[in-house]
Amino acid sequence: MDVFDNRIDAGRQLAARLEPLRGTDIVILGLPRGGVPVAAEVAKALHAPLDVIVVRKLGVPFQPEVAMGAIGEGGVKVLDARVLRMARVSDADLANVERLERATLEDRSARFRRGRDRIDLTGRTAVIVDDGIATGSTARAACQVARRLGAARVVLAVPVGPKDTVEGFTEADEVVCVAAPSQFLAVGYHYRDFSPTTDDEVIVLLDAAARRMQAGLASEAADSDLDVVIPVDGVTVEGHLRLPEPATAVVVFAHGSGSSRHSPRNRFVADVLYEAGLGTLLLDLLTPGEEANRANVFNIELLARRLGAVTEWLAARQETAGCTIGYFGASTGAGAALRAAGELGERISAVVSRGGRPELAGPILPAVTAPTLLIVGGADTIVLDLNRRAQAELRCENRLAVVAGATHLFEEPGALAEVAILARDWFVTHLRSDDETQSKGSAP
Template sequence: MATQTTSPGQRFVDRRDAGRRLAALIDRSVSGERVVLALPRGGVPVGFDVARALGAPLDVLVVRKLGVPGHEELAMGAIASGGVRVLNDDVLLLAGVRDEDLAEVTERERHELERREREYRGDRPPVSVTGRHAIVVDDGLATGATMRAAVTALRMRGPASITVAVPVGSQEALRAMREIADDVVCVMAPYWFRAVGEWYDDFGATEDDEVRTLLAQAAPPRQKPQAARVTSSDPLATLIARHAHPWRGETADFAPLAPLVRTARVVLIGESTHGTHEHYAERVRLTKWLIEEHGFTDVAAEADWPDAWRVHRFVRGEEEDADAEAALGDFERFPRWMWRNLVMRDFVSWLRAHDDALRPEDRVGFYGLDLYSLHRSMDAVVRYLDRVDRDAAARARDRYACFDAFGDDPQRYGYATGVRGADTCEAEVVEQLRELQARATTGARVGPFAADDRFFAEQNARLARNAEAYYRSMYRGAISSWNLRDRHMGETLDALLEHLSRRRGREARIVVWAHNSHLGDARATHMGWTGELNLGQLARERYGDRALLIGQTTHHGTVSAASDWGGEVERKRVRPGLEGSYEALLSSALGDGVGRALLVLRGGGELTQALRPQRLERAIGVIYRPESERRSHYFGARLADQFDVVLHLDETRALEPLDRIAGWDEEDAPETYPTGL
């Protein structure tokens, strides 16, 4: 809860006066160790008196922006004290930043960051923040851009909480900080805010010598001892093992889930990687049980809508593909192995056989929730209208021709409109969706398949509208584009439930497949703390307890992933979970003898409470970089608030793609890795 006093008539004598007044507002009752991190230079005199009042160590938190080469004002990421690097993958992709260019900019800024840290700190090591309550201090907030980068980077170092503390700030910047910090403390938040220095009698520049002197005079940094690996004798590991339900591949595995799914309308099943065989196989096993034993009617996945529609038509007997592998043929873009793999091929074959035994109106469908298929979806709209209304098809072609100037790559459209200021196609895609929606309310309804075809076309038009906004937003920041993408998935899920319930004449119930980062409630992770939302959060907000969130974790093994976006799939060795992570904790509790177990976290019992404190959690997408795993793949999370159920599979193996390159069978990643991760 934010603490704030607005008294614009009372100025600060200087930064030391501001620090003393700020310290008086900070809650002293917080249990646990605290550390004060000041943004140099001006934040250090303020932080000195805050640290002295709290009896806490003081350190600097240096932040350096990583600018796109040639467009340095455009941030592709930031680095901060503690070896943390935060990247904006959307900007990297759309700006076409090469790995060597990113490495060059990072190295240059890292040298400058290290130079400043040596200048300020000397030989003293940085203060550890892991498990501590971090208080980030500056002399004021105008736009808050530097503080946002600092908080985002700091989250990756695993603090118990983050408090942003400033003497004065603009109301807009403070509102933004409340979205990403656990607490915000401010002495003054004037309505008319022009500049930080206007609220100080003395706002002279803070020199490096003053920074060094204050850091030397501050309480000596007490290093938190390195946490020992949790063992099975640890009380927390013992508690987890006592509450764990073994997962043996038997029918009895599902018993703990039965009470939770009886009333569920959506069951969302995640994965901690996009390339683990067991994640896919156990998700399929769960899905078959939900369909056969609990009446779930459909499956929706983190896949493109038109590509999944071909699978949908095949499993329902409406497509002439010879087999399941052919039905997966529209999954052509990177990363193909996410859906063109052996587990998916076998599941699609099973679903076809299952549906063949049912009446057409009872058959289970397969749908895509994602929005990357801008051009394919526009083509699908035009093809549908060609069949039903040639004049409407001509209007659609005219509207969608707006994109012709940008070629077939939607990233070029995003770059041109988001950076170069080219005219957008927003009005065209919005108008096309409106026309299709109007047609849906007035057109004739002839049979369930006709309604499905119309719904398919309308969803493609909705996807085109949302994808246009998504690609255009990429250069406004990763949070904006991520939120647009997950809101689209939420809209598509809602539309599916409404359409399928109407068509079936009974309530539709859907199993959702996606990565943990989409399905675990964002509010319990660093995503939510930095302003992002996701499908799991939206499902809980919309459906309450009728949304069941199931996450999957793994500790070590192999994974199918690329080294760079657009690269070939490789079989890589997964490093054991880092010390202090949920993966390491669950492995220590379950790895010896149990190996695979289900944890039911919904209900608020002692297991829920034990897994509520923040720890590191790993996420491997379609790219895996074990050489920089700490920076690239870990984030802070509260597991018990993130998921209702967790399935831990201690050792796992790589998902086998249908389209393998030479050498996939070889384990390219070494047994050991460079330090400094």
């Protein structure tokens, strides 16, 4: 069975299949929410504009799961005459369903675009992207809506979908699918990480794409947004380095157990930091073989030593040699970040822990000199108690920020955005000079 690491990996594989479209007049349209991270990778790879295509199903009043049509932006409405006839839906009932769904659609569109106009599809190729299809009903509605909005050609692009659905999909001029198994259970079975995508993540991805296009940059320069391989302890670890121009500060991300440098949560935070003028290095501190041994995930001494080696690697790189360094640790990665910060002293200028295990840094906690922010979900009571105990050990400038109602992964609406804002402000305050902060401000 074909399995994608996550939506980012799926987007990159899908982009490779869509390479013939590079340079043509295309608009990449992600289906919110899960389709947008996939679409963002496609748009970046193909140097194309990114937007969402917001559609709402019109369900039969007494059986809402059955679609009698769909609506889209611009007043577009597509109806299934056969279902309307068989279900004997009255004009009044149809109008009532449409009114309710139209209000939801307009609210979501406004929230995602934050005042930006919908990208005009007239005469262009609309590439509709989702993270996968099962029955294909939403994708069919999106294709029909795209045509009504003026698209000259419609391409449906998905990482995975059942073979019969893919082969029988006639609403698009072309269907591009990375994997189309004949035995299909659900889209999520084809992802190792199928974490929910939040509205906040969608907004950050759309904002970043819009800024890139407005600046006239199809993509960031090759030396400022690249995958890197770093030698440590006789092995090599992988990371993704993204630097603004000029680069004056870099935040190194140390993820926790069961995660990776592709973690959508850490990438979301990294995007917010980058937009505030901070460089980011998303990092895997263990090789795939080492991760298979769960003991390594909790080997804080090993993880901290590698963080130190990565810090040395940044200091030796021409474009990052003069940068101030901060650490962002999640779960067990927070323990490693604080231990490394304690060992490196003033070379580390700030630390942020997200749902972290700072107590794992052990007796070195009082030696940490870097200003430290501990962020914990209010509903993550066990970890909150551990953070309070760890905070009592710290002698540096520190703060404990509790995100009300949030659980360990901050999956509640708005929770991850609050984490990103807290981290951004902490790093901007402690990593950038006063002149930089005044010229750029603390918010993107």
